[in-house]
């Protein structure tokens with residue numbers, strides 16, 4: 378595989394080059410450094426290209442928040458494999474068993490994902506929501522690297538894709554709300570479970586025996602739902 382590395386010039390030229398859009402929320406996997414040196418960490422996070430910075434909004438309960446706050450750097454990985462989103466979204470993931478997904482590239486301080494299509498290294502400038510339960514880090518893009526051989530294969534539209542992505546996000550909310558255990562958050566859980574059941578019905582109908590069917594079953598097992 379050939380990779381091309383480059384320094385970041387401006388957000389405008391970058392979004393033009395990769396046909397992205399400012400102010401859209403892109404779902405990515407953000408890699409960071411654990412407090413132990415050379416030990417990568419990663420979790421799915423939405424990111425937004427704003428006019429002169431990139432916004433990343435981790436909940437302060439997440440390890441990603443802790444590592445970004447402490448080490449002031451991170452890598453945004455654009456990945457289109459939903460199974461990876463599922464694996465890295467889990468609160469109880471064992472990072473020591475997930476090291477094979479990462480690679481180190483020169484000029485990047487944080488490891489990137491081996492099968493990232495595009496990765497951007499950022500410097501964390503400041504948290505503009507200091508008093509909120511969810512931070513908003515202003516990030517300055519430094520370098521990027523992309524896979525030149527990557528060519529999007531034709532992918533027929535299937536409703537399971539959207540349903541499984543929503544299900545993974547809701548599963549992380551259910552885990553978090555159970556853990557935080559406030560009356561307001563607990564009252565939201567039943568609504569999220571109804572949505573999961575709705576998405577499961579659709580996934581089973583439109584994409585049976587697929588990796589998406591496996592993910593939705595695994596979500597129900599892990600969260601002990603029926």
Ligand SMILES: Cc1cc2nc3c(=O)[nH]c(=O)nc-3n(C[C@H](O)[C@H](O)[C@H](O)COP(=O)(O)O)c2cc1C
Pocket residue numbers: 404405419420421422423424434435436438439440441442462463465466467468542545546549553
């Ligand atoms: C597609 C997707 C997007 C997500 N976006 C965010 C986000 O922007 N901020 C956040 O705190 N959690 C987000 N999450 C949930 C975290 O990935 C999840 O809580 C994870 O367990 C945090 O892991 P960590 O503690 O290892 O950082 C998202 C999950 C998914 C599947």
